[in-house]
Amino acid sequence: MSEISMPLCWRRETKPHQFCPGCGHGLILKALGMAVDRLQIADKVLFGCDIGCSLLAWDFFNLDTVRTHHGRTVPLIVGAKRVRPELVGIAYMGDGGAYAIGAQHLVNATMRNDKVMVVIVNNTTYAMTGGQLAPTTLPGQKTETSPAGRRTEREGFPLRGPEMLAAIAPPGSYVARGSVSRVRRLARLLEKGLENQLQGRGISVVEALSTCPTNWRTNAEDTWKFLEKEMTDYFPLGEFVSPHDRAGGAPKVNGNSRKGGG
Numbered sequence: 001m002s003e004i005s006m007p008l009c010w011r012r013e014t015k016p017h018q019f020c021p022g023c024g025h026g027l028i029l030k031a032l033g034m035a036v037d038r039l040q041i042a043d044k045v046l047f048g049c050d051i052g053c054s055l056l057a058w059d060f061f062n063l064d065t066v067r068t069h070h071g072r073t074v075p076l077i078v079g080a081k082r083v084r085p086e087l088v089g090i091a092y093m094g095d096g097g098a099y100a101i102g103a104q105h106l107v108n109a110t111m112r113n114d115k116v117m118v119v120i121v122n123n124t125t126y127a128m129t130g131g132q133l134a135p136t137t138l139p140g141q142k143t144e145t146s147p148a149g150r151r152t153e154r155e156g157f158p159l160r161g162p163e164m165l166a167a168i169a170p171p172g173s174y175v176a177r178g179s180v181s182r183v184r185r186l187a188r189l190l191e192k193g194l195e196n197q198l199q200g201r202g203i204s205v206v207e208a209l210s211t212c213p214t215n216w217r218t219n220a221e222d223t224w225k226f227l228e229k230e231m232t233d234y235f236p237l238g239e240f241v242s243p244h245d246r247a248g249g250a251p252k253v254n255g256n257s258r259k260g261g262g
């Protein structure tokens with residue numbers, strides 16, 4: 001299928017990527033590359049990747065790229081964008097980086113409506129460090145630090161990041177959630193986020209549900225089931241805030257219905 005062939009902004013030389021087999025990062029990066037290609041903005045993009053498995057994206061693209069400290073990709077890209085407003089700033093990070101150690105940056109950038117795009121990889125775990133409990137770990141999900149499964153009475157409920165940001169998102173912002181199970185749709189959400197930035201409207205935040213079979217300790221079939229059933233039930237796909245919403249900030253779900261506790 002021509003539409004999901006290799007994006008032009010990917011590096012031309014052949015070299016092995018470093019993600020584990022079955023990892024969702026490659027699909028998200030492919031979707032992002034498709035969006036950058038469609039908008040023909042490769043020469044304007046500054047791509048920032050966080051610490052975590054997202055850092056393995058540092059040499060994927062023929063894009064100007066910077067690696068940052070854990071959770072600090074948003075302020076770095078915001079700073080670059082303020083100094084060089086002609087750049088298209090993309091912060092690429094995991095759910096731990098975005099919703100735990102870097103949560104204050106994400107919240108403040110959203111409140112300020114900084115004109116950057118944040119792409120958050122939700123794989124329900126701290127993947128690079130061996131699969132510890134993350135803000136997005138599902139109730140009952142086993143991790144290295146919750147071997148009996150997440151107990152909501154002790155560890156709380158998982159964070160629905162886009163829904164939280166939708167509650168404070170100013171007019172002109174764009175907040176959505178896609179999934180590696182729908183790559184073309186994810187590419188479209190990322191394209192809309194980039195268009196929002198190009199039009200100078202406000203911040204764009206796109207969360208992507210992703211797979212981590214290594215830390216989930218799942219085979220191919222169970223990996224896909226966990227993504228399609230448990231994760232998608234708890235984290236509904238859809239657009240939560242669109243720059244065309246007059247009021248901004250009014251949460252709106254265009255995808256699955258909300259399910260799950262919390």
Ligand SMILES: Cc1ncc(C[n+]2csc(CCOP(=O)(O)OP(=O)(O)O)c2C)c(N)n1
Nearest residue numbers: 052053054070094095096097125126127128
């Ligand atoms: C300031 C700081 N604290 C902790 C770490 C250790 N650390 C490296 S990666 C990581 C977890 C990354 O998880 P996440 O952001 O969800 O990304 P993923 O690996 O799942 O893609 C942690 C805690 C670090 N590098 N820097």
Ligand code: SF4
Nearest residue numbers: 019020023053127212
């Ligand atoms: S540990 Fe998980 S997120 Fe990291 S590369 Fe492997 S499968 Fe992907």
